[in-house]
Amino acid sequence: MRSTPRTDTEQALLSIRDLSVTFDTPGGPIRAVDGVSLDVHPGEVLAVVGESGSGKSQTALAVTGLLAANGAAEGSIQWHRSEILGLPEHRLARLRADEIAMVFQNPMTSLNPYLRVSVQMMEGMMLNGRMTRPEARAASIEMLESVQIADAASRIDRYPHEFSGGMLQRIMIAMSLLRRPRLLIADEPTTALDVTVQMQIVRLLGEVRRKSGTAIMLITHDLGLVASISDRIAIMYSGRIMEIGHTEEVFSRPRHPYTRALLEAVPRLDRDEAELQGIAGEPPDPEVRIPGCPFHTRCAHRLSQCADIRPPMDGADGHFHACHLSLAP
Amino acid sequence: MLHYTLKRIAIAVPTILILIVLSFALMHSAPGSPFTGERPLPPEVLANLEAKYGLDRSFPEQVARYVWRIVTDFDFGPSYSHHDRTVNEIIAQGFPVTLTYGSLAFLFSILAGTGLGIAAAVYRKTWLDSLAVGVSVGAQVLPNFIMAPILVLIFTLWLGWLPGGGWQGGQWPYLIMPVIALATSFMASIARITRSSMIETLNSDFILTARSKGLPFRQVVIRHAMKPALLPVISYLGPTFVGLITGSVVIDIYFSTGGIGQHFVNAAINRDYPLIMGVTILIGILTVLFNLLVDILYVWIDPRIRY
Numbered sequence A: 001m002r003s004t005p006r007t008d009t010e011q012a013l014l015s016i017r018d019l020s021v022t023f024d025t026p027g028g029p030i031r032a033v034d035g036v037s038l039d040v041h042p043g044e045v046l047a048v049v050g051e052s053g054s055g056k057s058q059t060a061l062a063v064t065g066l067l068a069a070n071g072a073a074e075g076s077i078q079w080h081r082s083e084i085l086g087l088p089e090h091r092l093a094r095l096r097a098d099e100i101a102m103v104f105q106n107p108m109t110s111l112n113p114y115l116r117v118s119v120q121m122m123e124g125m126m127l128n129g130r131m132t133r134p135e136a137r138a139a140s141i142e143m144l145e146s147v148q149i150a151d152a153a154s155r156i157d158r159y160p161h162e163f164s165g166g167m168l169q170r171i172m173i174a175m176s177l178l179r180r181p182r183l184l185i186a187d188e189p190t191t192a193l194d195v196t197v198q199m200q201i202v203r204l205l206g207e208v209r210r211k212s213g214t215a216i217m218l219i220t221h222d223l224g225l226v227a228s229i230s231d232r233i234a235i236m237y238s239g240r241i242m243e244i245g246h247t248e249e250v251f252s253r254p255r256h257p258y259t260r261a262l263l264e265a266v267p268r269l270d271r272d273e274a275e276l277q278g279i280a281g282e283p284p285d286p287e288v289r290i291p292g293c294p295f296h297t298r299c300a301h302r303l304s305q306c307a308d309i310r311p312p313m314d315g316a317d318g319h320f321h322a323c324h325l326s327l328a329p
Numbered sequence B: 001m002l003h004y005t006l007k008r009i010a011i012a013v014p015t016i017l018i019l020i021v022l023s024f025a026l027m028h029s030a031p032g033s034p035f036t037g038e039r040p041l042p043p044e045v046l047a048n049l050e051a052k053y054g055l056d057r058s059f060p061e062q063v064a065r066y067v068w069r070i071v072t073d074f075d076f077g078p079s080y081s082h083h084d085r086t087v088n089e090i091i092a093q094g095f096p097v098t099l100t101y102g103s104l105a106f107l108f109s110i111l112a113g114t115g116l117g118i119a120a121a122v123y124r125k126t127w128l129d130s131l132a133v134g135v136s137v138g139a140q141v142l143p144n145f146i147m148a149p150i151l152v153l154i155f156t157l158w159l160g161w162l163p164g165g166g167w168q169g170g171q172w173p174y175l176i177m178p179v180i181a182l183a184t185s186f187m188a189s190i191a192r193i194t195r196s197s198m199i200e201t202l203n204s205d206f207i208l209t210a211r212s213k214g215l216p217f218r219q220v221v222i223r224h225a226m227k228p229a230l231l232p233v234i235s236y237l238g239p240t241f242v243g244l245i246t247g248s249v250v251i252d253i254y255f256s257t258g259g260i261g262q263h264f265v266n267a268a269i270n271r272d273y274p275l276i277m278g279v280t281i282l283i284g285i286l287t288v289l290f291n292l293l294v295d296i297l298y299v300w301i302d303p304r305i306r307y
Helices: A056-064 A089-098 A117-125 A133-146 A165-177 A195-212 A223-229 A247-252 A257-264 B002-029 B043-052 B059-073 B087-122 B127-140 B144-158 B172-202 B205-212 B217-255 B261-269 B273-301
Strands: A014-025 A028-040 A045-049 A071-079 A100-103 A183-187 A215-220 A232-237 A240-246 A313-316 A319-322
Touching: A014 A056, A028 A045, A028 A056, A028 A071, A028 A240, A045 A056, A045 A195, A045 A223, A056 A071, A056 A089, A056 A100, A056 A183, A056 A215, A089 A100, A089 B205, A100 A165, A100 B205, A117 A133, A117 A165, A117 B217, A133 A165, A165 A183, A165 A195, A183 A195, A195 A215, A195 A223, A215 A223, A223 A247, A232 A247, A232 A257, A240 A247, A240 A257, B002 B059, B002 B273, B087 B127, B087 B172, B087 B217, B087 B261, B087 B273, B127 B172, B144 B172, B144 B217, B172 B217, B205 B217, B217 B261, B217 B273, B261 B273
Parallel strands: A045 A215, A045 A232, A100 A183, A183 A215
Antiparallel strands: A014 A028, A014 A071, A232 A240, A240 A319, A313 A319
């Protein structure tokens, strides 16, 4: 039914195929991710965009094996062409320690308030005697300096509450880079921060990619952020990928009605609009399984088969969309 | 930190003074006297007795003399009911006993309680969790005065493994049942507090961060979750301490251990004012000191609390 999107011939770092994540809740099973397929290539920034509840964070957590206890993932997740979905916890822990790092939404709650920053930064590097304490400390201070934390040598021994939100996020990013990961998953890294600080963090992420060649999977709902640093973009809705392609392509020639509606909902200074266009209606209830396209209830271009038949991924040249109707570019 | 500690100690002193005056006033206002018996004493004898113990003086004078003796000599005066002994002697004899089984019960309830709670939280929704919850609910509904006879019934009368009472200088067979009977319900409360607090902590964002660093789960629990999860337990230590003291009344009576708990009740029945006062003040001072310790511990553990 669904064709596998093959974006280009380059070897993928991370390959997700037909991933589904289901949560077992007292009210019945909830499918948060529903048949997602995507690739992340070495050194690229892939933005995963969607509203809250679209399954983007759960996709990321499934990759690192950090789903909540009541969550289960099915499908395939390959890291360097070897399957990692269903690996035992100690193997996944090693993967997280060495290759896939994560940065989370709220830096104020993501660091342990009871431990000094130095302890939290150094512990990952000192796992299994990889580094000695002085080595780990030196590396941490150096990394803090590289994310523009002034006076890092003395401030590293402070507690998280002694830093501002923006600084904490830079510390989080520094901490995640210490182990020289191949992939950094940043889950809404700017959402909890002041607008003025958001730009600093975005620039920092861009720098990280440029300097260390770390691939970044950037999860966000902020299209402006996406436009500024991502190479490719995946638009998610109700646990599925609606459209995926090169950022410029998707922005200039969106194929999916949802992508269009999303782009029209972004305020722009270069357009003179009386009122911002929202998307009418609500996202579907995650407890109800939709046989067709999850967007059909809100779609302006709805066809008769949209409610019942799931649209396959369609497209070419690395630009795919899941819609029965191919919108003219 | 030092400033905070000194300030807290400075507050503790008037607290203890107020405690002394209040308990003295309460006792003074209670009807009857230690010398009212079935046969009333002749008025001259009564007057002599009251003069001897200073009971003929005005209330403020009595309080002042009493406090002064404690402050200068730490002397609680003679006991009224034990004629040849002072309150200090009685306390010196009973207090080490109470301290021995009390601190063991304290340690046992903390170690077993937190251990059980952490295990239940970490292995949540497994048989271990159910077992831990079952044990703690069961133990919760067994206060010391129920626990004591049950233990004696099983281990002394049925199995004959342990002596049913006595102290013998605190040899371990004599210690086991008093400690367990006293500790059980507190252990259960601590286990429940630890479990729910650990479950909450394990759902925190910073635990997800710690796990995303690839730390082994054991290290995540010990290094990242332990401190925040045990903070509510520390707040519960104050009430636990007081509960252990009052519990010692039951233990002393039930197991004839000879601690100061028994004097608590007997002195009140005999209207032995100096002994009641002595025991009350001693426990009051310990409680104040203990709460001081808990507060300092709190500040030490949570870097965000600063005074």
